[in-house]
Amino acid sequence: xxxxxxxxxxxxxxxxxxxxxxxxxxxxxxxxxxxxxxxxxxxxxxxxxxxxxxxxxxxxxxxxxxxxxxxxxxxxxxxxxxxxxxxxxxxxxxxxxxxxxxxxxxxxxxxxxxxxxxxxxxxxxxxxxxxxxxxxxxxxxxxxxxxxxxxxxxxxxxxxxxxxxxxxxxxxxxxxxxxxxxxxxxxxxxxxxxxxxxxxxxxxxxxxxxxxxxxxxxxxxxxxxxxxxxxxxxxxxxxxxxxxxxxxxxxxxxxxxxxxxxxxxxxxxxxxxxxxxxxxxxxxxxxxxxxxxxxxxxxxxxxxxxxxxxxxxxxxxxxxxxxxxxxxxxxxx
Amino acid sequence: xxxxxxxxxxxxxxxxxxxxxxxxxxxxxxxxxxxxxxxxxxxxxxxxxxxxxxxxxxxxxxxxxxxxxxxxxxxxxxxxxxxxxxxxxxxxxxxxxxxxxxxxxxxxxxxxxxxxxxxxxxxxxxxxxxxxxxxxxxxxxxxxxxxxxxxxxxxxxxxxxxxxxxxxxxxxxxxxxxxxxxxxxxxxxxxxxxxxxxxxxxxxxxxxxxxxxxxxxxxxxxxxxxxxxxxxxxxxxxxxxxxxxxxxxxxxxxxxxxxxxxxxxxxxxxxxxxxxxxxxxxxxxxxxxxxxxxxxxxxxxxxxxxxxxxxxxxxxxxxxxxxxxxxxxxxxx
DNA sequence: AAGTTCTCCTAGAACGTTCTAGATATGGTG
DNA sequence: CACCATATCTAGAACGTTCTAGGAGAACTT
Numbered sequence: 001x002x003x004x005x006x007x008x009x010x011x012x013x014x015x016x017x018x019x020x021x022x023x024x025x026x027x028x029x030x031x032x033x034x035x036x037x038x039x040x041x042x043x044x045x046x047x048x049x050x051x052x053x054x055x056x057x058x059x060x061x062x063x064x065x066x067x068x069x070x071x072x073x074x075x076x077x078x079x080x081x082x083x084x085x086x087x088x089x090x091x092x093x094x095x096x097x098x099x100x101x102x103x104x105x106x107x108x109x110x111x112x113x114x115x116x117x118x119x120x121x122x123x124x125x126x127x128x129x130x131x132x133x134x135x136x137x138x139x140x141x142x143x144x145x146x147x148x149x150x151x152x153x154x155x156x157x158x159x160x161x162x163x164x165x166x167x168x169x170x171x172x173x174x175x176x177x178x179x180x181x182x183x184x185x186x187x188x189x190x191x192x193x194x195x196x197x198x199x200x201x202x203x204x205x206x207x208x209x210x211x212x213x214x215x216x217x218x219x220x221x222x223x224x225x226x227x228x229x230x231x232x233x234x235x236x237x238x239x240x241x242x243x244x245x246x247x248x249x250x251x252x253x254x255x256x257x258x259x260x261x262x263x264x265x266x267x268x269x270x271x272x273x274x275x276x277x278x279x280x281x282x283x284x285x286x287x288x289x290x291x292x293x294x295x296x297x298x299x300x301x302x303x304x305x306x307x308x309x310x311x312x313x314x315x316x317x318x319x320x321x322x323x324x325x326x327x328x329x330x331x332x333x
Numbered sequence: 334x335x336x337x338x339x340x341x342x343x344x345x346x347x348x349x350x351x352x353x354x355x356x357x358x359x360x361x362x363x364x365x366x367x368x369x370x371x372x373x374x375x376x377x378x379x380x381x382x383x384x385x386x387x388x389x390x391x392x393x394x395x396x397x398x399x400x401x402x403x404x405x406x407x408x409x410x411x412x413x414x415x416x417x418x419x420x421x422x423x424x425x426x427x428x429x430x431x432x433x434x435x436x437x438x439x440x441x442x443x444x445x446x447x448x449x450x451x452x453x454x455x456x457x458x459x460x461x462x463x464x465x466x467x468x469x470x471x472x473x474x475x476x477x478x479x480x481x482x483x484x485x486x487x488x489x490x491x492x493x494x495x496x497x498x499x500x501x502x503x504x505x506x507x508x509x510x511x512x513x514x515x516x517x518x519x520x521x522x523x524x525x526x527x528x529x530x531x532x533x534x535x536x537x538x539x540x541x542x543x544x545x546x547x548x549x550x551x552x553x554x555x556x557x558x559x560x561x562x563x564x565x566x567x568x569x570x571x572x573x574x575x576x577x578x579x580x581x582x583x584x585x586x587x588x589x590x591x592x593x594x595x596x597x598x599x600x601x602x603x604x605x606x607x608x609x610x611x612x613x614x615x616x617x618x619x620x621x622x623x624x625x626x627x628x629x630x631x632x633x634x635x636x637x638x639x640x641x642x643x644x645x646x647x648x649x650x651x652x653x654x655x656x657x658x659x660x661x662x663x664x665x666x
Numbered sequence: 667a668a669g670t671t672c673t674c675c676t677a678g679a680a681c682g683t684t685c686t687a688g689a690t691a692t693g694g695t696g
Numbered sequence: 697c698a699c700c701a702t703a704t705c706t707a708g709a710a711c712g713t714t715c716t717a718g719g720a721g722a723a724c725t726t
Contacts, residue, residue: 080413084412123393367684
């Protein structure tokens, strides 16, 4: 049932319209609306009034085409990742503070990182901030010759990279578990996900330092894989030899782990503890109530914005903070 | 240390560069690269070769500025909503099929819908597809005089709107529960969220039709509110008078409901059933295992794309499908 | 009185495309 | 041979901005 709606274009007002309406030249109107120097208070008022009356909004295509100052940033991330959503929100706030706009590009089943990057660049952004789990560093470096590219959550050689001190985060988890008396830990690793290698290595190092038996099983960043992998582990490992705590790659994987634990009929945390990572909404679900690690989203966002604005943006590493909830505790004898 | 700005000069090649390299005019180069008529096979080959050699990519700002055909669509949605992520993914696929690019704008704590819309429009998109829970229809209609605006999930007067038949979805849930023998239902409504009113009305209508006792409590689209509200309900309602099934506004709210149910010590589905809506990843979490309603994301996306491309886009309503899982069942006597 | 320096303003050239109108060559037709 | 149609190409004007160069006065110097 085709239902007629919008009629044909009511052309949007241009700078020339504003200039005509306020009786000044286009150039002067431009000066006023850019808040640049060189206009009298009187013309300022007149032009602004006319702009407001007409509902004028500058055309960012024309603006950026001419000035290469679009005051627009590209943000590339994955939809459906709670952490990415938090980062985006924080970056929006930063952008506001700096007078920038942000447009997003999402990676997903039907869009690879390269493609998303191209779309953003073609749209004329001044810089791109993004989470690039897979794109080779060489390609990123290549692109960064054209415009600043800032990597979030992953250390990329040749690019300003804003990351969390994964070793510190994992160490907080391992120490917490050690303190609770755990002596045999299992890590479900994140596969090719961003930061997976760092967390795995940190896990082994922290465990060794604390003189704790540690094992790593290859999994992935999703709950389904974590579930399958941990179920297999329970099937193949006699109860007496099982780890007493599972350190999952992230909250989502921890949820999958929790599922396998429930299936095995083990009590949390009485018989086994489980930890997540990211302190996302998943970790707060009552049933899961995951002990997790909170990344400093605000600091990451602020540093990313800074890196995007400054000439040769700087990398930095940010401290995470463990958040203890009900999924970890002492073993009940 | 702030001195390293020797990066800049990697200017990207322009159409003029391609033309020069292949010995033709800019106009002809444009014709070739647009696959337009009026170029010989020989020039076609030469120009394309030169473009490839130089790594030329058309500047979409200049292109859209001149032609008002940017072949770019704006998509406005909320980050962190699983359903929105699914829609975005489906729309990316549709865009591919139609040779369009998509740029995203996210609404959130720091960006209202109006602002997001403006950013996308200023970036020069040809049309905007979006989920607009709050923006008044009048404002949307106003904007749609400038360019096509398509509303997803919410029926907006004056705009092509692609929605799900909420009455049908809710009716499937209510019928399912009735068939299981439930005679007293409770609906946690979605407050001001998109489709909340439709689901509430449909709930009451379906219950009345099936001669089932029905009650609605005001809640919201989030799990925290649903939890609080349902906990209050349990506290104030004697066990004998309680509903035996809770129809939550969406999966997220159902999770909160489930939390309150656990707290009250009730067995699911033995003592009480609970349903979600959207068939999102939340519904698949093992502990929740929610009976839910799947919206036809692919059809919605396809219709939205169609509406964005055609002159006066058409509205349509799509059929949902119940997905039965373990959170609903007969009462155990 | 003639410079000099401000302040405020404007014309017109960019930016990288597409599009309109026309030029040039080629070939077919009467 | 003149004429027109077609196929291929190109110059130059848009699109809506910003930016560069400079102009007209008024207000200081000297």
